[in-house]
Amino acid sequence: MLDSIEDQSFTKRHGKLFELMLRKHEGEPFALVATKGEEGEDKELIINALSPIAKKYGRTLEPVNNEQLKTNSIPEGIKHIPIFHYGLSGINNLEGMYSVIWFMHAYYYHPTTIRDEVFKKHGRKIGKAEKVSEIFQELIPSTKIKEYEVYRYSEDIVNLELTHGSEADMKQMEGRFPREDSIFKTIYRTHSVNIKPLPNRLYTSWKDLFLKEFHQVITGDEFLQEFSPKEPAKKLCRKQEILQWIRDNAMGKSFTTKDILQQVKIDKKNMRNKYLNEFEKSGYLDSEIQGQTKHFKLKDWVKVLLDRNEPHEERGKESYKIIL
Numbered sequence: 001m002l003d004s005i006e007d008q009s010f011t012k013r014h015g016k017l018f019e020l021m022l023r024k025h026e027g028e029p030f031a032l033v034a035t036k037g038e039e040g041e042d043k044e045l046i047i048n049a050l051s052p053i054a055k056k057y058g059r060t061l062e063p064v065n066n067e068q069l070k071t072n073s074i075p076e077g078i079k080h081i082p083i084f085h086y087g088l089s090g091i092n093n094l095e096g097m098y099s100v101i102w103f104m105h106a107y108y109y110h111p112t113t114i115r116d117e118v119f120k121k122h123g124r125k126i127g128k129a130e131k132v133s134e135i136f137q138e139l140i141p142s143t144k145i146k147e148y149e150v151y152r153y154s155e156d157i158v159n160l161e162l163t164h165g166s167e168a169d170m171k172q173m174e175g176r177f178p179r180e181d182s183i184f185k186t187i188y189r190t191h192s193v194n195i196k197p198l199p200n201r202l203y204t205s206w207k208d209l210f211l212k213e214f215h216q217v218i219t220g221d222e223f224l225q226e227f228s229p230k231e232p233a234k235k236l237c238r239k240q241e242i243l244q245w246i247r248d249n250a251m252g253k254s255f256t257t258k259d260i261l262q263q264v265k266i267d268k269k270n271m272r273n274k275y276l277n278e279f280e281k282s283g284y285l286d287s288e289i290q291g292q293t294k295h296f297k298l299k300d301w302v303k304v305l306l307d308r309n310e311p312h313e314e315r316g317k318e319s320y321k322i323i324l
Contacts (some may be wrong), residue, residue, distance in 0.1 A: 010049060013206050014104065014190065020210060021102065021188065022057045023217040023311050029077030031098040032061070032172060032226060036085035042085050046104070057235060061305065066090055086169050091176050099185055101177050106170065106191035118158055126158050132226050134194055146202045150192050171195050211305075212283070219305040238266065240273050246298060247306045254288075254295040 021030070035042045043063045054061050064082045068074045069090040074084040077098045084091070118124055129151040170193055178185050190201065203209040207226050212219065225245065229237040245260055257272045264271070276296055279285045285296045298306070 002076065015053055016210065017188075017190065017206075018102075019053050019056070020214040020217060021100065022053070022059065025100045025186065026057070027078065028100050029098045030059075030081045030100045031077050031084060031102070031177070032081060033084045033086065033103045036087070043085060046083065064088065084173070086173050088173075091173075094177055096183055098177060099183050100188075101174075101185065102188045102190070103170075103174060104190055106193045114153075114158065122157060124155070124157065126153060126155060129153050138297055146204050150194070151256075159161050167193055167195060192279065208282075215301050215305050217311045218305060219311055221309075222311075223302075223305050238264075239275065243273075243277075245307075251298065251303055251307065254297040256293055256295055258293075 032046075034046055037045075047061045047063065051061055059079055059081055061081050061083055062075045064074050064084050069088075074097075077100075106301065114129075115126055118126055130153075131149045132152045133147045134150045134152075135147055161214065174187070174195070177187070201213065203213065204313060211226060224240050224247075227237060227239040227243065229240075241264055242260060245264055246255070249255070250259070257268060257276060260276075261268060261271060266275075272294070276285065280287055280296065282300055284302050286299055287294055287296050289295075
């Protein structure tokens with residue numbers, strides 16, 4: 001993840017997520033958890049990358065150290081957002097301080113550390129970790145199975161070292177924030193470590209995360225930008241063209257494939273199967289059969305979003321939730 005700070009992918013993903021969180025949770029005390037690096041360089045990279053966004057919303061990012069914890073002078077999370085790191089000692093009392101916590105990435109021991117610990121405890125030499133698919137669960141089971149790639153070793157004894165090592169450190173750090181139940185908390189995890197408590201919602205793509213979790217605070221133009229072509233030279237991709245037609249012509253009424261084909265030139269079968277049916281599967285459209293013709297209509301939340309010119313907040317009441 002930190003390597004992506006050097007290119008545009010960090011800005012498009014983590015940077016955009018940070019801005020949407022600041023919009024959605026305006027005025028709420030916010031904390032961020034990351035890795036420190038050998039001399040604190042990882043935190044500095046993150047601060048340098050996210051500070052321009054924080055500044056837009058009148059906030060600053062500040063690294064937390066042991067001295068601040070000793071003197072009880074850690075940032076309050078509203079004007080000054082603290083960045084904690086895994087393995088930070090002395091975090092004993094965060095009661096009532098933060099209502100939004102973002103665990104930006106996972107915490108992994110260096111492979112050499114894992115190998116050394118296994119050899120020291122069990123006298124076993126081990127090979128390299130490999131990426132494998134692991135099923136993730138939501139608090140309320142969904143019909144769609146969600147899988148992420150994680151690093152695992154071929155020997156169970158090594159995976160046990162992971163569970164008792166870096167993963168245990170992550171659980172301990174996260175557990176320090178919701179120790180008390182006096183204030184509602186929203187926890188965001190943008191890592192692929194499968195830990196409890198289970199999240200309320202899981203997203204398998206950044207686009208789904210942006211559009212569905214933050215639909216209350218993004219504009220219609222921002223919605224369309226999520227369908228931008230990967231090649232910068234292209235003006236509009238086909239999905240944007242279709243959504244723009246719906247925005248201009250069918251915000252409050254149903255439409256058919258034939259209606260769009262009058263202006264968007266594409267094969268009828270592709271229009272229906274590749275685009276409109278896919279929009280329906282993604283949760284952007286509803287449909288019903290009238291006679292022998294399938295009619296589509298924008299979902300209410302997408303209609304509200306496309307009609308919005310300025311970001312604003314529509315808060316809903318929920319209990320403790322975690323979003324991955």
